[in-house]
Amino acid sequence: AQSVTQPDIHITVSEGASLELRCNYSYGATPYLFWYVQSPGQGLQLLLKYFSGDTLVQGIKGFEAEFKRSQSSFNLRKPSVHWSDAAEYFCAVGDLAGSWGKLQFGAGTQVVVTP
Amino acid sequence: DGGITQSPKYLFRKEGQNVTLSCEQNLNHDAMYWYRQDPGQGLRLIYYSQIVNDFQKGDIAEGYSVSREKKESFPLTVTSAQKNPTAFYLCASSMGLLAGASYNEQFFGPGTRLTVL
Numbered sequence: 001a002q003s004v005t006q007p008d009i010h011i012t013v014s015e016g017a018s019l020e021l022r023c024n025y026s027y028g029a030t031p032y033l034f035w036y037v038q039s040p041g042q043g044l045q046l047l048l049k050y051f052s053g054d055t056l057v058q059g060i061k062g063f064e065a066e067f068k069r070s071q072s073s074f075n076l077r078k079p080s081v082h083w084s085d086a087a088e089y090f091c092a093v094g095d096l097a098g099s100w101g102k103l104q105f106g107a108g109t110q111v112v113v114t115p
Numbered sequence: 116d117g118g119i120t121q122s123p124k125y126l127f128r129k130e131g132q133n134v135t136l137s138c139e140q141n142l143n144h145d146a147m148y149w150y151r152q153d154p155g156q157g158l159r160l161i162y163y164s165q166i167v168n169d170f171q172k173g174d175i176a177e178g179y180s181v182s183r184e185k186k187e188s189f190p191l192t193v194t195s196a197q198k199n200p201t202a203f204y205l206c207a208s209s210m211g212l213l214a215g216a217s218y219n220e221q222f223f224g225p226g227t228r229l230t231v232l
Binding site (some may be wrong): 009036041042043044046049079085090102103105106107108 | 148163222
């Protein structure tokens with residue numbers, strides 16, 4: 001069964017500094033990978049997704065993620081964090097083979113941005 | 116604007132009562148999903164539906180029920196059998212496999228916070 005691990009429960013970063021959120025997945029075939037962001041009390045918004053092709057994926061709000069098959073990772077990065085980036089971030093993996101296209105979510109990483 | 120609406124935003128329930136959470140989408144998506152979110156546990160799938168009049172149990176279906184009588188609607192009932200229903204509930208939709216989608220990007224509603232008094 002597929003699974004997703006986000007090793008960091010909580011990250012604090014200064015405004016203007018770079019941010020990297022880690023995501024590791026366990027899946028036998030080529031996964032479909034997603035990063036979502038959630039502001040407090042809100043639904044989830046898709047930041048970016050990877051299906052195939054270029055392993056460096058650009059998303060909204062200046063985020064990017066890199067798929068590394070050898071490390072089973074799909075880490076999210078942003079070069080310069082803004083105060084509005086404070087939120088919870090979820091990595092998810094999906095497949096289409098026999099599981100009705102369900103997504104498996106990681107436990108999330110809470111990002112706090114300090115002045 | 117196309118999107119997913121959930122109502123109500125906040126819901127309070129007394130122990131022993133059933134409550135129904137509404138989820139409506141106008142994205143013409145075939146597939147719809149219900150998730151439960153608890154602090155530190157990410158999202159857990161309750162039920163999902165790939166087509167009208169059909170739905171499947173997810174990972175934590177006990178104490179919940181759903182119906183899918185219309186393509187755009189997927190209400191979730193939290194029954195009195197659910198031992199700990201206080202949580203944030205999220206509804207999502209996607210094009211679905213039956214639409215020939217090559218992936219399963221899910222779109223989320225704003226959520227309903229359910230509190231048992």
